[in-house]
Amino acid sequence: MLKYIFKRFLWSILTLWAVITVTFMIMHFIPGDPFAREGTMPEAVYKNLNEHYHLDQPLFIQYTRYLTSLIQFDFGPSLKSNTMTVNDFIKQGFPVSLHLGTQAILLAVVLGMILGVVAAYNRNKWQDYLSMILAIVGISVPSFIMATFLINFFAVKWGIFPVATWKSWAHTVLPTIALSMMPMAFIARLMRSSMLEVLSQDYMITAKAKGLKGKFILIHYAIKNAILPVVTVLGILTANLITGSFIIESIFGIPGIGELFVKGIFNRDYPVILGSTVFYSMILIFLIFIIDIAYTWLDPRIKVIGENN
Amino acid sequence: MKKLLEIKDLKVNFHTYLGEVQAVRGVSFHVNQGEIVALVGESGCGKSVTAKSIMKLLPTAFSHYKSGEILYHSMDLLKVQEKEMETIRGNEISMIFQDPMTSLNPTSKIGEQIIEGLMKHKKVSKSEAYRKAKELLELVGIPQPEKRMNQYPHEFSGGMRQRVVIAMALVCEPQLIIADEPTTALDVTIQAQILKLIKDLQFKLNTSVILITHDLGVVAEICDRVVVMYAGEVVESGKVEEIFANPSHPYTKGLMKSVPRLDMSRNESLYSIVGSPPNLLHPPNGCAFYSRCEYAMKVCQKHSPNLMEINTTQQTACWLYHPMANPVEKESMGGM
Amino acid sequence: MESNVHLTKDLFVPIQDHLKDVEKINSPTVSFWRDVWRRLKENKLAMAGLMVTLLLLLLAAIGPYLNGYSYYEQDFTQKNLTPNAEHWFGTDQAGRDIFTRAWYGARISLFIGFMAAMIDFIIGIFYGGIAGLKGGRADNVMMRISEILYSIPYLLMVILIMIVLERGIWPIIIAMSITGWIPMARLVRGQVMQLKEQDFVQAANAMGSNTLWVLRKHLVPNTMGPILVNVTLTVPNAIFAEATLSFLGLGIPAPEASWGTMVSDALGSILIGNFYQLAIPAILISLTMFAFNVLGDGLRDALDPKLRK
Ligand SMILES: Nc1ncnc2c1ncn2[C@@H]1O[C@H](COP(=O)(O)OP(=O)(O)OP(=O)(O)O)[C@@H](O)[C@H]1O
Ligand SMILES: [Mg+2]
Numbered sequence: 001m002l003k004y005i006f007k008r009f010l011w012s013i014l015t016l017w018a019v020i021t022v023t024f025m026i027m028h029f030i031p032g033d034p035f036a037r038e039g040t041m042p043e044a045v046y047k048n049l050n051e052h053y054h055l056d057q058p059l060f061i062q063y064t065r066y067l068t069s070l071i072q073f074d075f076g077p078s079l080k081s082n083t084m085t086v087n088d089f090i091k092q093g094f095p096v097s098l099h100l101g102t103q104a105i106l107l108a109v110v111l112g113m114i115l116g117v118v119a120a121y122n123r124n125k126w127q128d129y130l131s132m133i134l135a136i137v138g139i140s141v142p143s144f145i146m147a148t149f150l151i152n153f154f155a156v157k158w159g160i161f162p163v164a165t166w167k168s169w170a171h172t173v174l175p176t177i178a179l180s181m182m183p184m185a186f187i188a189r190l191m192r193s194s195m196l197e198v199l200s201q202d203y204m205i206t207a208k209a210k211g212l213k214g215k216f217i218l219i220h221y222a223i224k225n226a227i228l229p230v231v232t233v234l235g236i237l238t239a240n241l242i243t244g245s246f247i248i249e250s251i252f253g254i255p256g257i258g259e260l261f262v263k264g265i266f267n268r269d270y271p272v273i274l275g276s277t278v279f280y281s282m283i284l285i286f287l288i289f290i291i292d293i294a295y296t297w298l299d300p301r302i303k304v305i306g307e308n309n
Numbered sequence: 310m311k312k313l314l315e316i317k318d319l320k321v322n323f324h325t326y327l328g329e330v331q332a333v334r335g336v337s338f339h340v341n342q343g344e345i346v347a348l349v350g351e352s353g354c355g356k357s358v359t360a361k362s363i364m365k366l367l368p369t370a371f372s373h374y375k376s377g378e379i380l381y382h383s384m385d386l387l388k389v390q391e392k393e394m395e396t397i398r399g400n401e402i403s404m405i406f407q408d409p410m411t412s413l414n415p416t417s418k419i420g421e422q423i424i425e426g427l428m429k430h431k432k433v434s435k436s437e438a439y440r441k442a443k444e445l446l447e448l449v450g451i452p453q454p455e456k457r458m459n460q461y462p463h464e465f466s467g468g469m470r471q472r473v474v475i476a477m478a479l480v481c482e483p484q485l486i487i488a489d490e491p492t493t494a495l496d497v498t499i500q501a502q503i504l505k506l507i508k509d510l511q512f513k514l515n516t517s518v519i520l521i522t523h524d525l526g527v528v529a530e531i532c533d534r535v536v537v538m539y540a541g542e543v544v545e546s547g548k549v550e551e552i553f554a555n556p557s558h559p560y561t562k563g564l565m566k567s568v569p570r571l572d573m574s575r576n577e578s579l580y581s582i583v584g585s586p587p588n589l590l591h592p593p594n595g596c597a598f599y600s601r602c603e604y605a606m607k608v609c610q611k612h613s614p615n616l617m618e619i620n621t622t623q624q625t626a627c628w629l630y631h632p633m634a635n636p637v638e639k640e641s642m643g644g645m
Numbered sequence: 646m647e648s649n650v651h652l653t654k655d656l657f658v659p660i661q662d663h664l665k666d667v668e669k670i671n672s673p674t675v676s677f678w679r680d681v682w683r684r685l686k687e688n689k690l691a692m693a694g695l696m697v698t699l700l701l702l703l704l705a706a707i708g709p710y711l712n713g714y715s716y717y718e719q720d721f722t723q724k725n726l727t728p729n730a731e732h733w734f735g736t737d738q739a740g741r742d743i744f745t746r747a748w749y750g751a752r753i754s755l756f757i758g759f760m761a762a763m764i765d766f767i768i769g770i771f772y773g774g775i776a777g778l779k780g781g782r783a784d785n786v787m788m789r790i791s792e793i794l795y796s797i798p799y800l801l802m803v804i805l806i807m808i809v810l811e812r813g814i815w816p817i818i819i820a821m822s823i824t825g826w827i828p829m830a831r832l833v834r835g836q837v838m839q840l841k842e843q844d845f846v847q848a849a850n851a852m853g854s855n856t857l858w859v860l861r862k863h864l865v866p867n868t869m870g871p872i873l874v875n876v877t878l879t880v881p882n883a884i885f886a887e888a889t890l891s892f893l894g895l896g897i898p899a900p901e902a903s904w905g906t907m908v909s910d911a912l913g914s915i916l917i918g919n920f921y922q923l924a925i926p927a928i929l930i931s932l933t934m935f936a937f938n939v940l941g942d943g944l945r946d947a948l949d950p951k952l953r954k
Contacts, residue, residue: 018793029809123370136690140935142885144892145927148912152920202411205366209406210426210477211398220425224416239798246804247892251912265808265893273808277801285796300416300461326687608656634657 005293012289019281020070024063027274075275080267086275089260094279096166097245097256103176105241108183113230115184116191117223120199131188138185144247147178151251164253175252179244183237187230194226201225231295235288242280312380313485313517314363315339319377321358321367330589332358334541335377337616340485345511345518347528347549349564350538353586356521359538360487363519364404365394381485400430403478407490409470413462419473420458427480445476449506468499472506479510486511489521504531525568529553534622537561540586540597543616547623557625559602596628604629681870684947691943697936701929705755708748716741716749717900725919734925737907738914741900747925750902754884754933757818757903761883762876764822769829770872776830777837788834795827803886807895814897817890821883829875836871870948877941881934888930904930 057065069076075086119131141149154174155163161173198204199222207217242258249258257276264272296302321333333355340346348356361367363379365386379386381402386394406412414422423445424438433441439458446454449472462470471491478486488507492500508531511518520532528535528549535552537545537560545558556562566580584601587593596602596609608628616624617631628634685691709716712733720740728735734743776787794802803820810816884904890896891905892912899906907926914922 015793015796019797022794022797023805026805026809136935136939137931139938140881141927141931142888142934144889145908145931148908148923148927152923202406202408203414205361206404206406206412206474206477207414208366209364209398209404210429211395211400212425212429213395216425216429220417221414225414228416239801243798243800247889262893265804265895268808273805277805280801281797284798288796298416301463604659606657606659608652610660611656612652628657631652631657633652633654 001296004296008289008292012285016282016285019285020067020278021063023274023277023281024066027270028059070278075279076271078272079269080272086271089272090257090275090279093255093257093260096254097249097258100172100175100179100249100254100256101238101241101245103172104180104245105183105238107176108180108187108237108241109230109234111180112184112187113191113223113227115188117195117218117226119188119192120195120226121218123196128192132192135185135188135192138181139189141181143178143182143244144251146181147175147248147251150174150178166252166254166256171252175248175254178252179241179248182244183241186233186237186240190233191226191230194229195222198222198226228295228299231291231298234291235284238287239284242284310341310344312339313342313382314519315378315380316359316363317378317380319359319362319379320375321355321362322373322375324371324373325590328590331592332372332541332589333362334589334592336538336541336543338536338543338546340517340519342484342517343511343515344533345508345520345531347532347535348519348521348538349523349525349528349535351523351586353589354538355541356538357489360404360489360519360521363487364398364402365389365391366398366404396430399426399478399483400481401483402485402487403481403483405471405474405478405486405488405491408494409467409474410494412474413470415462418459418461419465423458423473423477423480426477430481441480442476445479446473448510449473449476449479450502451476467495468503471495471499471503475503475506475510479514482514483516485517485519487519487521490523491520492527493523507531525564537564540592541589542597542613542626544598544627545623545625546616547619551620551623555623557619557623557630558598558627559604559629560598561625563601596626606634681944681947685943688943688946690939691947694936694938694940694943697932698940701751701755701933701936704748705751708751709745711748712742712744714742714745716746716902718742719900725914725922727919727921735921737910737922738919743907743922743925746902746907747904747929750904750907750926751929753814753897753901753903754887754905754930755880757814757821757887758880758883758933758937760818761821761825761886762879764818765826765829765879766872766876768822768826770833772826773830773833773835774837777834777841780838780841784834788831791827791830794824797824799824799882800886800889803890804893804895807890812895812898814901817887817896820890821886825879825883829872829879832871832875870944874941874945874948877937877944881937884930884933 066076073087075090077085078089115131115134119128122128151163151174154160162168162171163174165171204217204221207221212220245256246258246262248254249256250262253259257279260272261276261280263269264276316339317337319333319336320331323330323332336355336359338346348359350356358367362374363381363386374387377387381397386397389397413419420439420442423442424435427433427438427441428435442458443454446457451457451469451472457465462473465473471494475491486507491507492503495503504527507518507520510516520527522528532549534548535546536543537552537558539560545552545556545561552561553565556565560582563580563582567582582601587597587600593599593610594613595611596605596613599605599609602609606628608631612628614626614628614631616626618624619630685695712731714732718741720736723732723736723740725738726732726736726740732742732744734747737743737746772787772791776784802824806820806823807816810820887896887903888905888908891903892909894909896905896909897903904926908923908930911919911922911926914920
């Protein structure tokens with residue numbers, strides 16, 4: 001098991017390195033010099049940049065320097081600000097994004113699973129149809145559209161929830177809903193089909209034939225087995241959520257990393273784009289690593305494979 | 310002998326998008342206390358559906374019991390509420406399924422799966438239940454039961470898993486065990502071991518067993534009585550000796566002839582019944598075996614025969630045994 | 646069984662010649678695709694999806710010519726009109742006719758969706774097919790490469806590439822295809838691997854048939870199902886990605902219209918009460934995603950041999 005974790009960890013590091021390299025190279029394909037001096041750039045920033053990236057040096061040197069500073073968690077300076085580095089931006093934005101993201105993923109997982117289970121257990125009854133209509137709507141309506149509708153009705157028209165800043169918990173309600181709709185719908189559908197698959201398995205009949213109570217069978221047999229496929233997609237869902245958060249954060253004016261990223265794009269602030277991408281990838285790869293480990297722990301059948309490898 | 314279970318005219322339908330499938334079409338038979346009854350017949354004739362009906366395990370959404378009674382200690386199980394049924398399942402009647410590879414919960418430990426029924430039905434403590442589980446695993450021949458109880462199903466071979474399933478079925482000391490092709494998924498040497506195990510346990514605990522199987526050799530070896538099914542109906546029933554020595558229904562005769570025998574000469578090819586069973590979506594009006602029967606008469610096409618007594622223990626559903634039938638026909642059949 | 650039938654002696658005469666027709670197969674074998682189509686037709690939701698898709702395609706073809714306005718003509722005397730007899734969907738803040746723009750946008754959004762799906766399809770078939778056919782080391786390396794590329798969230802990758810490329814329809818399609826083909830490649834590889842294992846392919850190989858020939862003969866019919874489903878589900882993803890890009894200012898440049906640009910142009914207008922400007926493209930995007938998603942789902946169910954009875 002330890003060996004498996006270690007191997008998995010090495011693979012994560014390798015992936016992260018590849019992602020950083022790809023992103024770095026993409027940034028350098030930008031026509032002209034991405035860090036070239038623009039009319040608006042303060043002199044101090046340009047000096048800073050030059051020092052940090054050694055822009056006069058060959059690409060390879062720039063790349064190795066960037067890697068070395070990344071290892072020390074130094075994301076470098078920003079193009080547009082001479083007072084704040086990318087590190088400062090991330091430090092500011094991360095707690096906010098983490099708060100929003102955690103709330104959204106919890107809502108998505110809990111609600112999605114409940115909907116999926118209820119739908120599967122009441123197959124072809126109104127509960128099923130209702131859950132699946134909700135899920136279809138969730139998948140069909142992109143998060144930024146959901147966000148604008150929520151703002152239009154719940155904030156502008158009816159004034160139920162405040163928006164446009166990040167102060168109280170009430171401010172988090174609408175963005176959390178907007179962000180969690182798509183993953184929730186996704187989980188609900190997956191949980192439903194996974195449950196239906198499990199419900200048709202022989203061991204479900206065995207359980208019933210043993211005279212076990214319905215609730216016991218639901219928890220110990222149905223959900224316990226049906227949850228496994230859901231765990232495997234949590235990584236992709238988190239990625240989805242993170243990319244979704246760029247837009248949600250900028251629509252709702254939430255000062256998180258997503259907004260930072262989007263502002264970076266609008267301002268063509270390449271170090272910020274690069275830095276936030278790398279940071280996101282780090283989080284994501286770390287999460288996928290954790291999810292993988294959790295999966296081997298949840299599914300007893302995997303352990304053997306992991307150990308034999 | 311006391312009747313433990315009696316099924317009277319059971320009819321079960323499935324709703325499918327093509328229409329109603331009449332899977333079981335008026336099945337009647339009984340099981341006495343302490344005997345092993347074999348339920349035989351070709352694939353799709355409704356054996357499993359009958360078995361599941363006894364435990365009311367059929368999916369309620371698209372199946373229904375059209376008529377009949379299932380009397381267990383003269384209580385009609387078809388009228389029993391689900392809540393009460395739960396106290397019977399696994400406790401008084403338990404079931405062993407065909408495929409041990411899929412009939413255990415892959416994410417629970419074997420020990421847990423054995424004790425959960427016991428704890429529900431007998432209200433014993435966990436440690437007590439584990440002690441009992443260990444005893445049972447020993448009884449069904451699993452070495453190192455203590456260690457094995459902490460393992461998951463995928464760590465067991467097929468034969469070992471079926472032993473676990475049997476232990477699970479025995480744990481509450483039920484009065485009736487329904488074994489639905491318990492050895493089909495296993496290889497031949499293990500089949501014999503498992504069957505012997507079932508027989509020994511049945512003898513030791515004096516439970517009744519309904520054994521569903523395709524294997525007539527097994528039937529001859531361990532069963533007391535045989536019920537032959539065809540296309541959702543019982544076509545013949547009787548003591549093992551009677552059925553083997555003197556099969557009366559043409560279908561049973563066909564079955565007997567299709568068993569390979571030791572005394573068969575080398576170049577004698579194995580007999581098989583021509584044709585295939587009728588579509589249960591639209592079962593024929595007459596005898597279901599008509600289209601494959603060498604002895605068919607006009608009446609067989611028009612009317613379906615009832616079970617008729619041949620003697621006090623053997624019954625058959627065939628017009629050849631009707632008083633109006635020409636005795637010569639019967640004779641010619643006897644000598645086939 | 647009947648109890649009181651009237652029996653006569655003459656009924657009890659043997660008949661002989663009835664055994665002859667026994668072997669005749671009495672249920673006609675329906676061809677696979679006919680069967681799929683029948684099951685699809687039974688799925689009301691999927692049929693609704695198909696209808697909506699066809700309707701959208703039709704309106705994308707003729708919609709822009711219906712009311713005599715063009716998608717780019719600005720008329721500042723006719724700004725921000727609500728839907729009326731002249732402008733059926735109203736006008737936007739530059740006085741352009743939203744009805745015409747909406748269907749012109751449909752062309753672009755659907756074009757991007759279909760092109761992206763097609764390119765993914767072609768690359769995916771080749772990459773996955775080669776990996777699956779070669780097997781061994783080559784397969785291992787190819788799959789690891791795709792795994793790494795895939796660990797960068799799709800949308801993030803598209804955004805990064807669009808930062809580098811110029812804005813326009815083809816750059817968007819290219820950006821989407823750079824990692825979009827990976828799921829398809831994995832799917833194809835999996836199918837090829839599975840097929841290679843199967844007895845009839847091994848038998849054909851043993852008899853000296855060329856592997857490629859065998860695969861062409863068997864892979865295509867066997868894999869068409871899952872691939873079709875995948876393509877169907879790629880279209881809404883691409884439309885969603887395009888909308889997100891436009892939203893971030895990386896989409897189709899003005900005065901061209903896509904649903905995404907229409908949404909992002911209209912975003913400011915919800916605060917001044919012109920909600921319909923946003924609602925129209927938003928509903929169209931959602932409707933398209935809905936249609937393709939339910940159609941894809943329906944196809945998957947219809948193709949699933951496990952559900953065949
Ligand atoms: N869930 C179901 N839906 C529709 N029809 C069903 C269902 N289950 C069983 N049937 C039908 O009922 C009939 C009897 O099936 P059953 O499983 O009892 O056969 P069996 O005698 O146990 O066969 P086998 O020896 O293959 O196990 C079959 O014709 C089958 O098509
Ligand atoms: Mg069966």
